[in-house]
Amino acid sequence: MTPPALLVERLAYAYPDGHQALFGVNLRVEQGERVAILGPNGAGKTTLVLHLNGVLTGQGKVAVTGLEVNKQNMKEVRRRVGIVFQDPDDQLFMPTVRDDVAFGPANFGLRGPELDARVKRALDDVGMTEHADRSPLHLSGGQRRRVALATVLACDPDVLVLDEPSANLEPRARRELAEVLLGLGRTTVMVTHDLPYALQLCPRSVLVDGGVVVADGPTRDLLADGALLARHRLELPFGFRLD
Amino acid sequence: MSAVHAHLLHRPGNTPVHRLAPQVKVVAAVTGVLCVVATPRERFWAFGLYLAVLAGVWVIARIPPGWLAARALIEVPFVVLALAFPFLAGGPTVEFLGLRLSEHGLLSGWNIAVKGTLGVLVSLTLAATTTPGELIVGLQRLRVPTMVITIATLMLRYLDVIAAEARRMRIARICRGHDPRFLWQVGATARGIGTLFIRSYERGERVHLAMVSRGWTGAMPDQGQPAGRRTWLVGLIPTALAAIVLGIAL
Numbered sequence: 001m002t003p004p005a006l007l008v009e010r011l012a013y014a015y016p017d018g019h020q021a022l023f024g025v026n027l028r029v030e031q032g033e034r035v036a037i038l039g040p041n042g043a044g045k046t047t048l049v050l051h052l053n054g055v056l057t058g059q060g061k062v063a064v065t066g067l068e069v070n071k072q073n074m075k076e077v078r079r080r081v082g083i084v085f086q087d088p089d090d091q092l093f094m095p096t097v098r099d100d101v102a103f104g105p106a107n108f109g110l111r112g113p114e115l116d117a118r119v120k121r122a123l124d125d126v127g128m129t130e131h132a133d134r135s136p137l138h139l140s141g142g143q144r145r146r147v148a149l150a151t152v153l154a155c156d157p158d159v160l161v162l163d164e165p166s167a168n169l170e171p172r173a174r175r176e177l178a179e180v181l182l183g184l185g186r187t188t189v190m191v192t193h194d195l196p197y198a199l200q201l202c203p204r205s206v207l208v209d210g211g212v213v214v215a216d217g218p219t220r221d222l223l224a225d226g227a228l229l230a231r232h233r234l235e236l237p238f239g240f241r242l243d
Numbered sequence: 244m245s246a247v248h249a250h251l252l253h254r255p256g257n258t259p260v261h262r263l264a265p266q267v268k269v270v271a272a273v274t275g276v277l278c279v280v281a282t283p284r285e286r287f288w289a290f291g292l293y294l295a296v297l298a299g300v301w302v303i304a305r306i307p308p309g310w311l312a313a314r315a316l317i318e319v320p321f322v323v324l325a326l327a328f329p330f331l332a333g334g335p336t337v338e339f340l341g342l343r344l345s346e347h348g349l350l351s352g353w354n355i356a357v358k359g360t361l362g363v364l365v366s367l368t369l370a371a372t373t374t375p376g377e378l379i380v381g382l383q384r385l386r387v388p389t390m391v392i393t394i395a396t397l398m399l400r401y402l403d404v405i406a407a408e409a410r411r412m413r414i415a416r417i418c419r420g421h422d423p424r425f426l427w428q429v430g431a432t433a434r435g436i437g438t439l440f441i442r443s444y445e446r447g448e449r450v451h452l453a454m455v456s457r458g459w460t461g462a463m464p465d466q467g468q469p470a471g472r473r474t475w476l477v478g479l480i481p482t483a484l485a486a487i488v489l490g491i492a493l
Binding site: 050053055075078079081082083085087089090091093094095096099102103104106107108137151152155 | 374375376396397399400401403404446449450452453454455456457458459460464
């Protein structure tokens, strides 16, 4: 039996200042699934995401494709879970796009032609090959977002985690990114406020609020439940109805 | 590297000097400057020879002297200081165009001016032929502590990000009627700098998280090959010439 891509059991976490962000989160994501994590600001979504690759460690259990997240496994866990952060400027820091995409796989030990091939494939996947030798600073917002995605794809992760992938994107860049993501065919966890984007990309959604999972089901069903959304400070955009 | 730095000090090219492994260039530049500094100031001819060796490197690297001269202006304050020495120092004097100049001051001024100028020119030659990214890789291969390397890398990248952020904040202030032309209006700018510091600090935290998430453990991945003995030998020819000059001068 194949292990789930992600298994989170009774995960609880308090920040050093005492603020309790997670109160026992349970989540199981099967391999190949695309799941949206929805929730209002301050619900604990980003805190949850940072536990998936061990940047934060709370109480409870997190496992990635069967491998438990702990100190001994940290390097392999970070290869298996690729996080694309919300602001590409936080992610891109090397002189050229190519260097930045190579940074992750090089950290995981790839060298020479193997590394070059991996970088090339990641840039191909996001349609940014022709910009490989440019500085990330000179790219548009949408291009930077795709390069940030490539920097993580190059590590060949088992689980792709995206934090607000559609934030600050023009409609066309937003759609192009969706097409790239749908074409990847990888297990994907996407944290977002952009409910139509969740509907377009993720068959399943998990609603997190107050540090616990409050709803888990088909995205269309969750988004059609106006009362549920209202209880958790979520709203569909103007003129958008599913019921 | 970034737009600002790349255009200011780096001069892209594909000459043997540009292609030379960065660690060799760093060692050549540092030892070259050491030779210049160690030369007794009275050996005027030695400095001429150093300049000739450097000029040879410029020819190979195809750097026009005018390009270097414009960037060497950074040195002007030191030259002004050097020019003041002959008038300020004491001791025996010489007459020149009716002025009484201190012999000791003349030599001190010459010492500062010539060694400073050669030092600046060597640094500019290194910067012109080596991108900031290559420089960092070079330092890393020379076993400079990883923390220093990391700080330098991030500084290079984020100087521009922070400059852009500062620009946006300034524009936002100006759009709200801020017109900082007088000293007493500097308050908002100062608070802006404070905010910028905190934002940069927070960004630093986020950048670190993103790096750790991609398996970073403290050292930048170096994908290059170590320089062979031949590269070192060829790359250090100008330094060897400088060392010979120094040997004769001492």
